[in-house]
Amino acid sequence: MAHFELLSAEQHQDLRLITHGETLHFTPVISSEFFEAAYSLPIMLTKNAETGEFFTGVVLSMKSGEPPIKNLAQRGGFVPLTLQCHGFYISDQQIAIDRDNPRFNTIEGEALFTASRQPAECLRKVQHALGKLHVGQEQTQAFIKAMIDNQLIEPVDLNFSFDKGERLSLKGLYSISLDSLHQLDDAKVIEFFRSGYMQLAYLVAGSLKQFNSLAHLRNQALLNQTELA
C-alpha cells in the first residue's frame, strides 16, 4: 500500500534518498528522452492495462523481476526520468512522496534537505526531473496520437531462445512500422519532419535493434552463471 505525504522540510528533515531505486523491466519514457535512450535500449509502445491507451517506455530487462541487463555505463549514464522520480508525485503543484517506497529511509543515501532546511542537490535534481516529466508527458501523448492517427503503430513479435534452452517471448509490445512510415504522403512527411515527429519515429523504429544486444548480454550472463555453478 502506498502512503502519501506532502514533502516538507519540517517533516522530512532527516529523510534520505537512495539514488538508484528499484527498476522496472519496462519503464515509461517521454519523447525528449528518446534521443538518449535509443542508443542503448529498445523504445517500445505498450498499452495501459486499465485504459488501453498507448504509452512509450524502454525495456531494461527481458523478464519481470530481473535486474537491468545493461548497467549505467552500458546505458551511457541514461536513467529514465520516471526512475529518477520514483516515489515522488506532483499533487496540486506540490511534491508528494510515497513513504512506503523503499528509496526513502533515514540511514542510507543522500539527505533530501540541507541543515538549513533547503532542498539538497538530490532533491533539486528530482524537482527538475518532475518538471520535465510533467511537460513531456503531454508532448509524448501528442506524438503517440499522431502515430495512431496515421496508422503507424504495429505489434511486434519478440521471441528469443537462449543457449541454455530457455525461450522467452515478450508480449504486448508495439513499435513504429517503417513500411507504413514510408507510405506517408508528401505533405505528411514534411509536417512530421518539421514537427520533429519523423526523427522520433525513426528513433523508436531503429531502437528495436537494441534487443539484439540485450539478448546477447543476457545470454552471456546466463552462461557465466552456469560456469560459476
Place this chain on the structure above:
Amino acid sequence: MKPIKKIVIVGGGTAGWLSACIIAARHKGREASGFSVTLIESANTPTIGVGEGTWPTMRSTLSRIGVSETEFFRQCDAAFKQGALFSRWTTGETSDAYFHPLMLPQGFSQVNLVPHWLQQNNAQNFCDTVCPQGVICEKGLAPKTISHAEFEGVANYAYHLDAGKFAPFLQQHACTQLNVKHLIADVTQVKLTDTGDIDKLQLDQDQEISGDLFIDCTGFRALLIGDAMQVPFKDCKDILFCDTALAVQVPYEHEFSPIATHTISTAQSAGWIWDIGLPTRRGVGHVYSSQHISDEDAERELSAYIGKDSISPRKIKIRAGHRETFWKNNCVAVGMSAGFLEPLEASAIVMIELSAKLIAEQLPVDREVMDIIAKRFNATTLYRWGRIIDFLKLHYVLTQRRDSAFWRDNLEPSSIPERLKDLLLLWSYQSPWFHDEFNQVEEIFPAASYQYVLYGMRFKTRTETDTLQNTAKYAERLLRENKNMTEKLGLSLPYHRDLIMKIVERGLQTV
C-alpha cells in the same frame, strides 16, 4: 456482352445495408469503371429488426467493411455474445442447463475429446471439461480486455446488438465511406425483359431505375424474388413448429446491473424464451407453436418468466421456410426474402453475411456467366438452409421432455429430416468430428457445435476403450491445460459491463 456493374438493392433493413456494405467494400475502387451499388429504401415499410444476436463471423465482416468496433459499440448498443445457455431443454427441470460456447474444444483439430470425456462418466459437464468459455459466461466476464485491439480477444465472441440501430449505423458507413447511393422510394412495378430478367424498377415519383443485378432485401414481402420472379416458398413447419413470437424489452434494475454475455434460451411448454442482454436493456421474447399453445397462454408464460404481470408484447408471425431457389436470372434474395427460421441459434444475420459475401466474391463479370454463378450460389445456399434446419431440429429431438404435446410431437419420426436421422444413428457409435458429414467450405455449424449440443443434452455415444489409447496422453494434457486456462481467464478478464463502459468511454485501439 453485358457487363455486371450496376447493383441495385431493394430494402433498407439489416439485410439491405449489410449486403450493400459487403458488396461495396469488396469492389471499392471500381467506381471509375462504372461500378455502383444503389439501395432503394421505402419510406413506408417499417423494418422488423430480426435477430439481435450475431455469430463470430460478424467480427471479420465488420472489420472487412471498414467500420470501427468502438463505434459499433457506441452506436448500436452492442454487447459481447459468447454463446448460448440452454435451460430446461433436456429434462425440463429448473436445474437442467448446458452451454453452447463459441470456442472450440481444446486441441480440436488434433484430437477429438468427446470419447475421452465420455469415459469420465459425467465427472464434469462436457463444455467445462473441454473449453473455458462456459465458466467465463457464468462469471459474467468479457471475452477480452481494454488492451486488446479491435476485433481481437482471448475468447471467441460474437455480438448482441440493437437491430434498430444497426441498420442506420451501416447506412451511415455505406453512404459516407463506401459510395453507396441511397434512394428513398417505393417500388411500384418490376419490369421484366423477354428473357425474364429484371429490366427496370418503376418507382413512385415517376422515376425508373435500371440495373444489372437486383438484390431482394424486402423481407417477408419478397417483392422481387416472390412477386416478380415467382420463385415458390418452401415451408418447413412440418419440421420446426414455432410460428409465432412475442417480444418485449425489459429494463435493468439499475444502470450497473450485470449484462449476460450469452443468449439465455429457456424451454417452455410449447416453445422457448430468448433473453438477450444489451447494455441499455434486455430483449426478451417467447417463440412458440400456435398449434400447441394459445397466444394468451404463451403471454402468460412470458410474463411469468419476466416476473411482471402486464407486459404488452409485440406479436410477430414467423413463416418458417425458405425459397426453392435464391438466385434466379439477375435477381438474388438475401435476408428474410430468402427465408427465415425461428431465432434459435441466431442464424438470420449470419445467413445475410454469408450470402452477401458469396455474391460479392463471385460477382459475375458478365451476364453471360451469371447463370453459372447463380447455380453455385443456389447449391451452397440450399445446403446451408438444410444444415440450419437439421441443427435447429437437433435441439428438439434430443429432449427427454414428454410433458407436453409440443415436445412429444417434435419426436415424431415424420418430422425429422432423413439426413439428421442417419447422423443420429451414426453418432450413437462415433461422435461428430472431422468426418465426412461436415465437409463444406464455410460449413455453417462446425462439428464442435454438434458436440456441444449433443453432449450438453446427454446424448449417448458408445466408446470402445481400446481405440483411445493412442490419444489418451495428449487428451489428458489438453484437459489439464483447459483447467489452467479456465482458472487464468477467470482471474484476468474484466466484467462484461465494465469493459463495455470502458470501450464506450475510451475506445479500443485498432492494433
